[in-house]
Amino acid sequence: MNWLRDVGRAVRRKKHVSSTQQPSILVRCLSTADLSFVGIGCMLGSGVYILTGEVAAEMAGPAAIISFLIAGIVALFSALCYTECATRFPETGASYLYAYVSLGELIGFLIGWNAIIIRILAVSFVSRGWSAYFDNVIGARVLNFTMDVLLDGAEWEVPLVSSYPDILAGVVSLSATVLVALGTELSAKTGRVFVLINIATVLMVIAVAFVYADYSHLVKHGGFAPMGYGGIIKGAAAGFAGYSGFEAIAFAAEEAKDPKKGLPISVGLSFVTAILVYMGGAFAITVLADWQNINAASPFVSAFEAVDAKWMSIVIAVGALCSMTGGLIACAYCFARAIFVMGRDGLIPAIFARTSTTSHTPTVATMFGGIISVIASIFVNFVALIEFLSLMIFVEFVIVAMACILMRYNPTRDHCGKERNIEHVVQEQKQRQTCNKELSGEINNDMTYQSDNDQHSTSSSTDVQAPRFASEEITPAEMDKRRPTVTAIIEGHEQSCEYNKDLPAESEVNNHDVANGRSCNRFSASINNESIGELTPLLGSLPPTSSQILCQSEKKPGRLLWSSDNPVKTVLSSLLVFIVSTIVIVWIVSYKMEEIRGDNDVLTFILMVAAMLAVTGCVPLFMLKQYTDEIPFKVPLMPFIPLLSIVSNIILMMRFEPLTWIELGVWTAIGLVVYFVYGIRHSKEAGILPITPNRYTQASKTYS
Structure with a gap:
């Protein structure tokens, strides 16, 4: 059984990271403004031109404004956890790094494994949206050419495969990858231009909307919130995905000029900008047209057509393409760093950690991820994978919130946690x-x-x-x-x-x-x-x-025993009890409330026990000492905000279908095979x- 004991130690070993800024092969060239534009570009992407219409037309009506505000605040809880971890450990890797440091190598590997595929497929997904939007502007010429010349008019009918090869999407994906490989500073400046054009477009949309506004649309057909409170929350759950790009800032920690100051400021600026843009976009389309007549696929175009302002369609097209281009660059940057840091740690082949001597970027990791994204852009049908990607993002946010709590209660200065004189x-x-x-x-x-x-x-x-x-x-x-x-x-x-x-x-x-x-x-x-x-x-x-x-x-x-000088195990046990109890509570409330109303004593008892365990699990978190020395940015109201982040993400995770969880299980199983075949034996921490x-x-x- 010695081998089993050795494996147990290996999967629990943790990455040793300095809390001070260390020399890196990557160049620290990103200012606070650069970090802000990276975050804004990744958070907006195609969401502001599509997601606003989906929430307003199908979920919340005019109350979509409130939905995006709630979603932004909830997403900010997760962003604060990322920010504390990123300023504490100013290295690239984001969720992978924080999980590795606090929860061990196996959890860290799986989070990194998921982070790679999330960002690669995000590039492919946005590339498909870019291609479709551009093709729509020019009258579907690319689609017609592809169908007539390449497919002889017959669409493909293969599961998970697109109905036709989207060559334009592949070209767009490859272009973003090459730009990121040429240099961090170059890609950041290019992304900044596209983000500024996008913001200017949205401001123009809002300004023109005030001119043509009919405020009676806000209270027609059921009032301001026609779907009620449930519609607002459903819209907030959908809108949450629009803010998920903030972790791009954490990936840039190792290339930030002053990460301890720049990261918190850039996160704040990114969220303020994104919340205002999403709320402004939702307001514009709901005062221009009846929410029942909004086209969810192209909400801004349909809204301006309703007031005979078709000339705005050109402006909207330019803004949408620039917004998606900025998002593409930011996502390509993220997957390159996610692959690079795992190669540097030895969990995947070290060749992925090689960097260019001229651009000082991880070119091998960038081009490898780029090739996969190009293939996915051309051939993959993303309709079946959207929920899969969203679920992995929510899992990642839960893990980061746990890591933030664990590191706050872990002594960092010496064994007693006392500041040394x-x-x-x-x-x-x-x-x-x-x-x-x-x-x-x-x-x-x-x-x-x-x-x-x-x-x-x-x-x-x-x-x-x-x-x-x-x-x-x-x-x-x-x-x-x-x-x-x-x-x-x-x-x-x-x-x-x-x-x-x-x-x-x-x-x-x-x-x-x-x-x-x-x-x-x-x-x-x-x-x-x-x-x-x-x-x-x-x-x-x-x-x-x-x-x-x-x-x-x-x-x-x-x-008391649990208030020992190194309370990590106690805090981890408390978190696990809290999370499991919360999952039970959310599942019962979401799917079994009718049975509880029907006097189902068993479910009522389970709900009460789960609630008691959830509260009990939090008790040590409020009694143990927190170690805050030399943490540049601290999550306020610890542990309330990370716990709220965990609960919020669990609520959103419970809405996914069983098939989505099966897809996540399959991908995780593949990751486990890779880890136990290669990663566990080549990890740098093993030595x-x-x-x-x-x-x-x-x-x-x-x-x-």
């Missing part, structure tokens, strides 16, 4: 120097721990004496027997180790540690008293660090703590 730093500096002397051979490098008659004192503020080293001679044969157990203990506790690239006296640190960005006492700073007890019979007593001594001196009797016969002494002392 200068005396603590000096103490740790001395320990590292001792460790470096051992590694350089200045201290006898054998497996004997001599008794230390000198007292190992801590800072003056603690006045606590450290334990002495135990004397025990361990033979090589005995060490071979003990090594698997020692390795198991070390690897089991390494997940909570602090990743620290700001090493003092860096020139003295062993090359192996510098290369991996860890200090000598990284392991000892994270190991707790229980694990020391496990290691003592095997290696003798290990020298304590200042953080351990401080922890022991500050322990208070009677503290974080090498324990081999020749290096055992060095490793054990390095992390002591």
Whole structure:
């Protein structure tokens, strides 16, 4: 069963990321304005010209304005979670990175696996929309040519395959991919131009709408909200998809000039702009025409035709094409970074992490994703995949909200979570120097721990004496027997180790540690008293660090078990209880309310138990200490907002058909195969703590 235990440790290992801005092969060239336009371009895309009509004509009527406002606020909850994580870890990867750091390698891989296909298919989907819109403007000449010349008038009838090959969509997708591969700064500036044209178009639409407005349309046929509260919420659920592009800003964290300031500002600007644009667009079409007469496929054109302002159709066409082009560039940028970061971490072949020496962009990842998007643009029928993509986005948002909560309750400075003063730093500096002397051979490098008659004192503020080293001679044969157990203990506790690239006296640190960005006492700073007890019979007593001594001196009797200094497991358990309970509640409320009204005692009891568990699961989150030191941006009202984000996304997820969940399961199963065949063996995190016969002494002392 050792192999099963090893697999269990592997899927739970976490990525070690520095919270400080680190040098990168990618160029930090994106200003706050660039980040804002990336987010706006991805959030608007084709949504403002299509989604507004669908919500107004089929779901909420004139109350579509309220639907988009609600959807924007709910989406902002998720965006705040992304922003805290992105400013805390200013690297590319977004949801994949945050899941990897907080929930482990397997969850991180699956989220990254989903993120790649979401962005690739998003490029293909928008390319199809671009092609259809352009072809409609020129009188369907591209479609007629394709049908007459390539297909002899016969459409394809194959499941999941388009009725005809959309060559124009493939060309558009390829063009966006090539532009992103040529350089981040170039693609950002180009995208900015298209986004500005789009915003100017929407402003012109709103201004002209005021001229032709008939405000009586807002209260005809059932009033302002003809579908009632249910219609508004249904419209908000559909409108939520229009705001889902904000995560593009998180993907750009590693190329932002000042991510800690630029990311929060750009998220705020993007959301304000997107909410105003969506609400303005919904207002314009509902004051120009009766909501029952709006054409959901081309709402702006049909609305202006109703007031004999057909000349606006040209303006709308230009704005729509520019909006979709900006969205294409942003989505292509995202899938390139999603592929690149997984290749860099070794979970997919490392060739995808190669970058161009001239453009400093991940060209291999970009072109690989681009080729897939081109093929999908030409051949795939997206009608059957829209809900599949939406479901994966909602799952991603739930995981990021969980990651945000977990990282807020996870100590980041030292084992006790106490902010270190200068005396603590000096103490740790001395320990590292001792460790470096051992590694350089200045201290006898054998497996004997001599008794230390000198007292190992801590800072003056603690006045606590450290334990002495135990004397025990361990033979090589005995060490071979003990090594698997020692390795198991070390690897089991390494997940909570602090990743620290700001090493003092860096020139003295062993090359192996510098290369991996860890200090000598990284392991000892994270190991707790229980694990020391496990290691003592095997290696003798290990020298304590200042953080351990401080922890022991500050322990208070009677503290509850779940309020330990490293409460990650407790918080994760609480979140799982809360999520499962919320799923049960939402499912019963959504599909079984009629039975509850019919006095179904069993369902009523289940609903009450689920509600009690949901509330109980939240209790530790309000009682445990939050660690907020050096977090540039903090989600306000923690943990309320992330929990609201989780609940909102679960509510939206419950509306999908069983077939959509089956599609997600199939794609996840394919990802599991890829991970266990390749990723688990090639992960860069697998080499974080090498324990081999020749290096055992060095490793054990390095992390002591």
